[in-house]
Amino acid sequence: MSAVSGFGKALVIITGASKGFGRALALSVAPRLAAGSVLVLAARSDDRLQELKRDLCRGESGLTVRCVAADLGCKAGVEKVLTETRDTDPDIDQLLLFNNAASLGDVSRYCRDFTDVDEVNSYLSLNVSSALCLTAGVLRSVPRRAGLTRVIVNISSLCALRPFPSWVLYCSGKAARDMMFRVLAEEEPDLRVLNYAPGPLDTDMQLQARSSSADDSLRNTFSVMHAHGQLLTCDQSISKLMTVLLDDKYPSGAHLDYYDL
Template sequence: FEFDNMSRICTTNARTLGRGLCIITGASKGLGRALAHEAAHLLEPSSVLLLVARSGALLKKLREELQSSIGQQQLEIHCITADLSTKEGVNTTLKVARKQKVLNETDHVLLINNAASLGAISAFESFTDVESVNSYLSLNVSSALALTAGILQMFPARPGLRRSVVNISSTFAQQVSPSWVLYCTGKAARKMMFNVLAEERPDVKVLNYSPGPLDTEMQEEIERVTGIAYHLLPCQESAVKLMKLLLDNEFASGVHLDFFDV
């Protein structure tokens, strides 16, 4: 998709995300890519944007787009090619985050946990392979927990530092749907996981954001498997709304907000 003026509505005022370190997982396409474009225009100069995904080629293309749009001196952009379903992928991401020169200068650490997968859409009784279930949960639950915990340890609370954690969620985090046991389980687990974080650490602002049905490859797969066609939203439209929520910063920590309700 192409980005137009609609994707810049968040920047019509003077508000920014601050001089920050912003980490976006699943950044190579879909919503993650749209979020990267939005964040790049909302971070102040000398900020760092870390883009994490499995496809290095797509990340490189995205970085070139961003540098062309905002200028290479405005923002330091790092591409992290990593499979977050593995310990190595999480550790690689944390290692790059630790090296950033803004480590002691940033006033906002923003982690957007967007990386996720659909998983098999099948009847409950078909999931007898423990390894395949564990593999799904490793990417969709375990990695988000380990990465978020690592970033919060790396950037402990201090005066003047804002810490924000976003979980890209779904209506299926709260809604049961037959044949969607993996997806529902993963989204529900992530929501509860981040709710616990919000309770434990009042100094961390946590948002569970359901972006709505988006025009992505995942939705194409859903339609192919189920035969159900949804009215799809452009990724950039949902990305803009999420960034506005972060700029306004008025939501209660741990809340689950849906695109259609805000």
């Protein structure tokens, strides 16, 4: 598949779509979809989703946009998204699921300070459990068949590979998700599975990182990067991701970083 042809007629699901990387991703993917495609956007904020839908639906693109305001940290939220993926047009060429929804967690404390099991479970529910259950549900809704390409993208991080002091929740969640999708790639050789680390993005999450991180060195590093204009825009990172997906030459299950491409 070439970058010129785009993704064809597709069902595309993007979690965490209301702002930041997820919003930019939706705006980048939409023009690459053929008429008859369906784009499912999931996030907690319905107002922001509706605003994004208006931006996507200008002109006659033949694209159907479905907004799902849902908390993916609970079973009902995952089911709400899955409802919008059922009864898919049997003529689609491609399924693309972008597991983007994530939170940084409390980075103002160290490992020794996390004694509340419910707090940790709540974090893992949104950042790990929901990604697994949503992916499994989508694969059941859109089963394998001849002529259909199914692509699962996990928005990963350098934190999946490297420990960052005071980021125990985020690093643990990202590491777990990477391994989850590596296992999926081994189990389902017909799937195309990618763990993509988008690099340090100039987003609200980055602002939280340089404002709240307990580790002085980490906080200062991000502050310097921001001050010197070294953070990436979402569009910069997504441009590389689109090239990787459209070229379709990556090993399934691979972890690819923006700076490796």
